[in-house]
Amino acid sequence: MLDAKIAEQLKTYLQNLKRPVHLLASLNATQKAQEMRELLVEIADMSDFITLDDSDNNARQPSFRVKQPEGHEQIRFAGIPMGHEFTSLVLALLHVGGHPMKTEPEVIEQIRHLEGDLHFETYISLSCQNCPEVVQALNLMAAINPKISHTMIDGALFQEDVTEKQIMAVPTVYLNNKQFAQGRTSLAEIIGKLDTGAVKREAEKISQKDPFDVLIIGGGPAGASASIYASRKGIRTGIVAERFGGQVMDTLAIENFISVKATEGPQLVAALEEHVKDYDVDVMNLQRASKLRQKDKMITVELESGATLTSKSVIVATGARWRELGVPGEAEYRGHGVAYCPHCDGPLFKGKHVSVIGGGNSGVEAAIDLAGIVGHVTLLEYNDQLKADAVLQKKLHSLDNVTVLIGAQTREITGADNKVNGLNYEDRATGESHHLEVAGVFVQIGLLPNTDFLKDTLSLSKYGEIEIDAHGATSMPGVFAAGDVTTIPYKQIIMAMGEGARAALGAFDYLIRTDFDDKDKAA
Structure with a gap:
């Protein structure tokens, strides 16, 4: 599962474990569950401190918990934490295993004294570079406070959840079944939202x-x-x-x-x-x-x-x-189909038709990136020609699931049931109005x-x-x-x-x- 170099690095990290770590897996008969089992077996074989048990009967399958054998830790990975999330797994193992946390003592005490039962769920995509910071922050909190639990959920693996909750941007965090945060959120920001007096105390300081x-x-x-x-x-x-x-x-x-x-x-x-x-x-x-x-x-x-x-x-x-379009529907559907980061949110639109607004380097790069994930990409450029570098344009035009519309002015982003279903644009050469059915609109028009x-x-x-x-x-x-x-x-x-x-x-x-x-x- 892990290549030799990464496996050797992980084995070195695991030498820092100070106490037992228990991996408790809830698996099914899918291919992803088999891959998860292979990863967990490989990790367990790297340290005498780590044990693996696949008898967990959690409804979310495949998933696994990282905990002490008799401990309180409620850190769950619903998905295989590879890519950007591999570091999240390594840190969870180290923190549960007693390795000192690189967090200020006063912050640890602040987390320890947070009150109430706090059950977090974070929907991520493995290609999202913003997600690990959120996952790692919440995992750390769960390792400190027995009243806090956290589950990382790979949106690409649990598509039914994503559809039901209409999640169209990652990371999206739920607290006790209610949306808590969306987008990059730091540990300090999370604590600040939970500890209402923190902002005032910091301002006085x-x-x-x-x-x-x-x-x-x-x-x-x-x-x-x-x-x-x-x-x-x-x-x-x-x-x-x-x-x-x-x-x-x-x-x-x-x-x-x-x-x-x-x-x-x-x-x-x-x-x-x-x-x-x-x-x-x-x-x-x-x-x-x-x-x-x-x-x-x-x-x-x-x-x-x-x-x-x-x-x-x-x-x-x-x-x-990021510069915004400033058209009707953009603000209303932000995070519900309107996005600004193709790397983060692209995997949530797998197999669907999306649009990219902007024909500069960022727009063309976004279209190329999305073309490998979604079903079809339509790029709309306001001017009568693309502004991106020639090498990027050549790559764009070589893709058979990309359509380029020049001289197209976006007038409105439309939607229903709290999510994007299309956009209206005007052909600047003819003045004619058109409707394009898309599930997502990625805005890339500068700064x-x-x-x-x-x-x-x-x-x-x-x-x-x-x-x-x-x-x-x-x-x-x-x-x-x-x-x-x-x-x-x-x-x-x-x-x-x-x-x-x-x-x-x-x-x-x-x-x-x-x-x-x-x-x-x-x-």
Whole structure:
């Protein structure tokens, strides 16, 4: 089941087990159940601490639990956790087996004191790069608190469940049979939703922090790079980020990051996070900026949580988000057929007819990716020709289950019974209206800069991007900007990192050339 290299790595990991782990399987006569049995037998043979029992009679088959022989752990995998989910299985084995968790002690205590019986189910696809973070967070919680249980469910394997619950986006999390969350959700976000006082406590804690020399808003490649360059100057540096890693967390294949032949977004973000941790950077995650203002020479950043921070200089690196169509039905059916991540949600549309809106690189790549999963793909491009690279267009046109419509303007996304059933578009050449029956609509029409909180504060371009000079400086003294949120062309990861470094150096140059009042606290 496992190739030799992975098997050897897993065997090494399992040497960290401190106590027995019991695998309790509920199997049937299907091929997938046989594959699951083979995987579990192989794992059990790797360690004397692991035992396998296939006498579980759980109704969800095939599935298996990871638990102590007499323990409370309620971690279940309904599906074969390979691909992106293999790490989730490894961590479940280690955590149940007594290996220390790489989680702050105060977070573990917070989980331990959550009240009530909490039964989570997470619907995933094995190709989803966002799903493992959710699965691992909930598995960890189940390993800590005896009142918490969690089941990972492979939507491709349990199609009846997916159809019944009308799940069209992953990960989708249910708590006690009610939808709890959808999309990438971190451990801190989950705890925050369960522990209602956590946000207020964190806001009070943040507001008590001393002023920073450089405060970076945004934790993507530009923000991470800026924090490292600033911290290396020996100045007090902080990051406030809605989600560390930003949009890169939603990127699957990265093959143009110089010196790294191939990687994936979550892996790159993990490396960035580890690099930032090597420096004295105060990272405040799950915090969204709501206002930026200047008083004398100090800059105040207000957060949506109610917290307030001050700094001598600020670097805005809030990145960009997926551009929406803005047509009727898009918001109504988001997560119910309207999607923005083909890698994540594509497997949920296996064998069905879907559409992709957008003829740039991202749209054409999405159509190529989906063509290998779904029954048919119709790509709609507003202009009279595709904008994607020639090599991608050649590949697209070679696929026999793809139709390309140019000069097609999407007017409405239609649906019934709380799910998408089609879209209406206009032929821009003739003015004629058409209806296309599809089960899913994947929107791939570019990005919008995250500058809503900066309107009437900084000078923005007509596209909403922050205007900067050669040093990364904005129209407000002491405020710099970097990455996709700015007017720089070519929105690329490697460009954002370089721009983050430039903004940090620009901010440092500003600090050493500016006289601050004595009342301003030193770093």
